[in-house]
Amino acid sequence: MEFLEEFPAIGRVALRDLKKTIDGGFREFTRTYGEDIEGFFDPLLQFMVWFEKLLLATPWPLILLVIGGLAWLGSRSIKITVGSVLSFVVIGYFGMWEDLMSTLAIITVATFLCILLGIPLGILMARSNRAQAMITPVLDIMQTIPAFVYLIPVVMLLGIGKVPGLIAVIIYAIPPIVRLTNLGIRLVDKEALEAADAFGASHMQKLLGVQIPLALPNIFAGVNQTIMMALSMVVIASMIGVAGLGVPVLRAISNQYLALGLMNGLAIVALAIIFDRVSQQYGHRIQKHRQGQGHG
Template sequence: MASSCWGLPSLLCEAPALSGQTLRAMRRTIDGGFRDMVRSMSPYIDAATAPLQRFLNALEGVFVDSPWIVVFLLLLIVIHVAGRSWKITLGTAFALFAIGWVGLWQDAMVTLSMVTICTLTAVVIGLPIGIAAARSDRAQQIINPVLDVMQTLPSFVYLIPVVVIFGIGKVPGMIAVVIYAMPPMIRLTNLGIRLVDKEVIEAADAFGSSERQKLWGVQLPLSLPTLMTGVNQTIMMSLSMVVVASMVGVGGLGRNVLQAINNQFFTLGFLNGFALVAIAISFDRASQAFGKRLQRYTEVHND
């Protein structure tokens, strides 16, 4: 068999590796220690996640239990106010009507409530982190490698620590979705603030503006188009991660897609996939149109 290794010694042909017994001992030690730590902290973990569970249940109840026509009209109003386009509004109306017509309204509302909470949470957490990265080069050097790792890891990997720490349920799925969807918000907040014209910052300094006044009165308003792009990407990534998060107990359209994959139900998978795509396109077009309006307003205001 030495000839199959180009005549090299076997030591150079076989990759160095720990013995199976050593690896098993390491896994038992690490997994056991981590499990014991999680068990000791479980009362604090439950107390910390209880408000999220209540908030999620309340919003889901509003979306699911309210008369469908009320939710339907409310969503159209939100889409029209954001996009200011009758084409986008009519397209959203058709998509929502089609979702209800094929019997997926309730599942779509469960998914929509999850995406709404995850997007708001990701924005609330990601915005200050992006501001910190924009105002400090050292903070940016620390945050960027973390974001690189977060955006490189496969989406399924996020579920492993979340399930080990928080267990199975909607809140663990929500946490996984927020972690997965947050990097674009952080990166684009950082980018938008750093791209603000230096002359505008110098003018604010000349008028004696404090750092807080410059941030809220100059940098954030001028970077709103970029921030809206971050919100748009956060929504899209939340919708894509909802399907993966269905593996840990998140209901809605993602659970149906997972069932269709497991049982090879083509029609069920297609219809639920269509519903997810329809929701994603509607919110994508509306948020993009809102971002373009902000950009035009900013350009006119600067002129």
């Protein structure tokens, strides 16, 4: 009856050997290629350092002006613009300006890279069912695997710092934009596409002139989600050496500083709300043509 009581496992020794082999293999890989990979990411690191320094060196009134301007350009709403500027003022007033700038820097770079990589991937998935079948499970893993698990190999490879933090953020934040680009393109009205075909459109003309413009609301929802998810990774990224609002939160957790945690946490929330409202308003604005506005 022993067979039924205990699950037939691989055995302690074999398991240990297996783990050792995997760890050893990866360590070997790190030793061999670690430097090359680090070198590959070096320009990115330089850019991030430069961008963060730029934000920190810029006089704060100018930043407020730029934030207000961008919020206005995106939303065309006085309420949202004033709210954004006011949030920044309050966050700065409570001594979190530098951390805010650092967070802003990594979120901006991460979002930009997610868009740069995610939209082409989404397009590829929309064009080929095989690509979709291959990429979808990868996205599922990226979204569900605990962040700490993929932090291990990333840190082993690249050590602690901005680039591994950025990679961790991107792994977590890129799935929505890929998925929603794919979905948006697949949902484009078949009749509009047939019309484009009937008038002799090329693949490129169809993609740029019909599919992407008509998928834009969905793509934009993807960008919005990506920003939100990137922000939610700020604390975890700070564990591997990314500066920003996550660092004080982490310190607050380990030392039970309620006020510190609350203030920095709320600052992240405020940033999230600003990004969300501005990008959503912008998303609404670019699809104005969808609402009929009567005749005349």
